[in-house]
Amino acid sequence: MSKVLLLDIVGLTPRALAAMPRLTALARAGGHLGLDTILPAVTCSVQSTMLTGTMPREHGIVGNGWHFRGLGDPLLWRQHNKLVAGEKVWETARRSRPELTTANLGWWFAMGATTDITVTPRPIYHADGRKSPDAYVRPAALHDQLVGALGEFPLFQYWGPTATIQSSAWLAEATRGVITERWGPAPDLAMAYLPHLDYDLQRFGPNGPEAERAARELDDAIAPLLTDALDRGYSVVAVSEYGIEQASRPVDVNRALRREGLLEVYVQDGREQLDPWTSRAFAVADHQVAHVYVPDAADLPRVTALLRGLEGVDEVLDRDAQARYGLDHERSGELVVVAEPGAWFTYYFWLDDERAPEYARGVDIHRKPGYDPAELFFDPADRLAKAKAGANLVKKKLGLRYAMSTVPLDPSCVRGTHGRLSSTRRDGPMLVSSDAGLLPDAESLPAAGVRDLVLRGLGV
Numbered sequence: 135m136s137k138v139l140l141l142d143i144v145g146l147t148p149r150a151l152a153a154m155p156r157l158t159a160l161a162r163a164g165g166h167l168g169l170d171t172i173l174p175a176v177t178c179s180v181q182s183t184m185l186t187g188t189m190p191r192e193h194g195i196v197g198n199g200w201h202f203r204g205l206g207d208p209l210l211w212r213q214h215n216k217l218v219a220g221e222k223v224w225e226t227a228r229r230s231r232p233e234l235t236t237a238n239l240g241w242w243f244a245m246g247a248t249t250d251i252t253v254t255p256r257p258i259y260h261a262d263g264r265k266s267p268d269a270y271v272r273p274a275a276l277h278d279q280l281v282g283a284l285g286e287f288p289l290f291q292y293w294g295p296t297a298t299i300q301s302s303a304w305l306a307e308a309t310r311g312v313i314t315e316r317w318g319p320a321p322d323l324a325m326a327y328l329p330h331l332d333y334d335l336q337r338f339g340p341n342g343p344e345a346e347r348a349a350r351e352l353d354d355a356i357a358p359l360l361t362d363a364l365d366r367g368y369s370v371v372a373v374s375e376y377g378i379e380q381a382s383r384p385v386d387v388n389r390a391l392r393r394e395g396l397l398e399v400y401v402q403d404g405r406e407q408l409d410p411w412t413s414r415a416f417a418v419a420d421h422q423v424a425h426v427y428v429p430d431a432a433d434l435p436r437v438t439a440l441l442r443g444l445e446g447v448d449e450v451l452d453r454d455a456q457a458r459y460g461l462d463h464e465r466s467g468e469l470v471v472v473a474e475p476g477a478w479f480t481y482y483f484w485l486d487d488e489r490a491p492e493y494a495r496g497v498d499i500h501r502k503p504g505y506d507p508a509e510l511f512f513d514p515a516d517r518l519a520k521a522k523a524g525a526n527l528v529k530k531k532l533g534l535r536y537a538m539s540t541v542p543l544d545p546s547c548v549r550g551t552h553g554r555l556s557s558t559r560r561d562g563p564m565l566v567s568s569d570a571g572l573l574p575d576a577e578s579l580p581a582a583g584v585r586d587l588v589l590r591g592l593g594v
Contacts, residue, residue: 135231136593139313139324139359139368142181142241143352145331145340145552146374148560153346154353157566160360160370165570168578169563173459173472174423174553175376178211178242180581184373185241186220187585189460194219195243197420198505200465201427206411208418208503213254213270215247223585224249224323230594235319237312240305240327245270250321253280253308257289279317280308292329294497295512295540299348302330303355310359313366320366323592326359328352335378336507339549340561364568369591371572373584374563381551382476385446387417387424388483388504394440396433397483406489408503418467419479419504422553425467438469446477448554478551481506487543495539506541507551513542 143157151158151166172183172190174197182195190196195218199210215222224236225248237251238244244254249272256270267289271277280287284304292301309326311317330352331345338344363370388408391397396415399406410416410427415437417424428437434452441450449455449472456462456470473479481504484490493501497509556562559577565584567573572591579587 135322136591137320137322137324137366137368138588138591139309139326139363139370140588141356141370141372142325142327143331143372143374144177144327144329145335145376145378146372146564146566147340147377147562148564149340150331150345150349151564151566153349156353156357156360157372160364160372160568161566164370164566164568165573166564166566167573167576168559169374169565169584170578170580171376171555171563172581173461173555174420175555175563176420176423176553177375180375181242182218183581184584185222186218187223187582188220189582190466191457191460191463192220194463194465196461196463196466197418197423197425199418199420200425201410201418201467203427208408208410208416209500210418210420210502210505211242211499213243213245213256215243215245218243222248223588226585227323227589227592227594231322231592234323234592235321236323236325237309237321238325239309239312240329241325242327251276251312253305255287255289255292276317280311283311283316284308293499294509297333297510299330299351299355302328302352306356306359310362313359313368314362323588324363324368328356330355332378333510336381336548336550337510339380340378341380369572370566370568371584371588371591372566374565376552377556377562378550378552379556379561380476381478381548383446383474383478384480384545384548385444385473385477386482387419387426387441387444387447387471387479388481389485390440390444391415391417391426391437392483392485394436396437396440399483404489405491406484407491408483410503416483417471417479417481417504419481420553421505421507421551422473422478424471424479424504426469426471428468431468434468441469441471446474448472448474448477472554473551475554475557476551478507478548478553480504480545482543482545490543492539494543495541497541507548508542508545511542511547512540514547515542515544516540
C-alpha cells in the first residue's frame with residue numbers, strides 16, 4: 135500500500151535548500167515547487183490549512199493564538215485538536231482506506247487527535263512551580279520506549295535562548311524509529327515537525343552564515359530518516375509554512391493603543407498586566423500579523439485611523455478585507471494589521487520596563503498575550519544572563535524553584551521575521567517531493583493543496 139512521510143521543515147526556502155545537499159538530491163530525483171502560503175503565515179494557521187485543505191475562515195485557526203472571548207483571555211499555543219474545525223487528511227483517507235494508520239510527531243494541535251501515534255511537547259508543571267521537559271505520547275507505552283532510546287524530549291532546546299538542532303534531531307530520530315518498526319508496525323502516513331531553521335534565522339536573519347550553518351545541520355540530522363523512508367517505500371513530501379525575511383523594525387502596536395487611552399492595564403505586586411476585560415482595543419501580536427480586538431463597534435473608526443497612521447503598518451483589514459485572505463472568522467480581531475516588509479509587531483503594552491510583568495523577562499509562551507521572538511536570546515544587556523541560567527539549571531536538578539529571568543526587553547536583537555505573504559520565490563516557502571508524479575504541472579501549489587497531494591501519495 136502507498137505510504138507518505140510528510141515533513142514540516144519550518145523556514146525551508148530555495149535559499150535554504152541550496153545549503154542542504156541531501157534534501158537537494160531528493161528534490162532533483164523527484165521534484166520541487168513553490169508553496170503559496172496563507173495569511174497569517176505562521177505555524178498553527180498554515181499547518182491547519184495543509185491538513186484540512188481549508189482556509190482559516192473554515193478551520194478557525196487564525197494564528198498561533200487569539201483572544202478567547204468566552205474566557206476573556208488572549209491565549210497562544212493551545213494544543214487540543216478539537217480547536218481545528220474540519221476533517222483532517224488522515225480522516226479523509228480512512229474513508230477509502232479504513233485500515234490506514236497515522237503517526238504525528240510534533241505537528242501542532244496534536245492532543246486528542248485521531249492519529250494512531252502522537253508525540254508532542256508537553257512539559258511537566260510541578261506543584262511547586264518547576265517545569266520539567268516531557269512530551270504527550272500515545273500510545274502510553276511508547277513514552278517510555280522513546281525516552282529509553284532517545285532520552286527525554288529536549289524541551290529547552292526546542293524553544294528559548296538554548297534552542298538548538300537537538301530538538302529537531304530528536305524528532306527526526308523518533309520518526310525514524312516509528313517508520314522502521316522499532317516500536318511497532320510502521321504507519322501509512324508519518325508526519326514530523328522539524329523547527330530548527332526557525333531559530334537562527336530569527337536570531338540572525340536569513341542571509342548570513344548562521345542560516346547556512348543551520349540548514350546544513352538540519353540536512354545532516356534528517357539524512358538517515360530520508361534514506362530509511364525511501365528504502366521502505368515511503369513517498370517523502372517536505373513542506374514549509376513560510377519563508378523568513380530580514381527583520382529591522384519592531385512595532386509596538388499595543389503601546390500605541392495604550393497611549394491613546396484605548397488599552398488598559400491593572401497592577402499586581404507593582405507590575406502591570408494587560409486588562410483585556412476593560413480595554414477598548416488591544417492587539418494579540420503574532421510576528422508580522424496582529425489581531426486587534428475592538429469590543430465596541432463605535433470605536434472602530436478611531437482605532438482604524440490610529441493603526442493606519444502607525445509607522446510599520448502596511449494593511450489594516452476589517453472583516454470585508456479579511457475575507458480576501460480567507461481570514462474572516464469569529465476568532466479574528468475586528469481588525470487585523472499586517473506589517474510592512476522588515477517590520478514586525480511586539481506584544482509589549484507597558485510604558486516603563488520597571489513595570490513590565492514578571493513573565494516578560496522569561497520564556498513563557500502560554501502567559502504572554504502575544505508572540506515574543508526575544509525569547510530566543512539571552513539579554514545582551516545583562517553580562518550575567520548566561521551564568522544566571524546555569525545557576526537556575528543547578529537549582530532545577532536539586533528540585534528547587536527558580537525563575538529564568540534572562541529574556542531582553544529590547545527587541546532590536548531580532549533579525550528575522552515572518553507572517554506576511556512572501557514577496558519573492560527565493561525567500562518564500564516551498565515543497566519538495568521524492569515522487570515527481572505527485573506534483574502538479576505548475577510553478578507553485580496553494581497551501582490548501584497539500585492535503586490533496588498527500589491523499590494522492592496515499593493512493594486515495
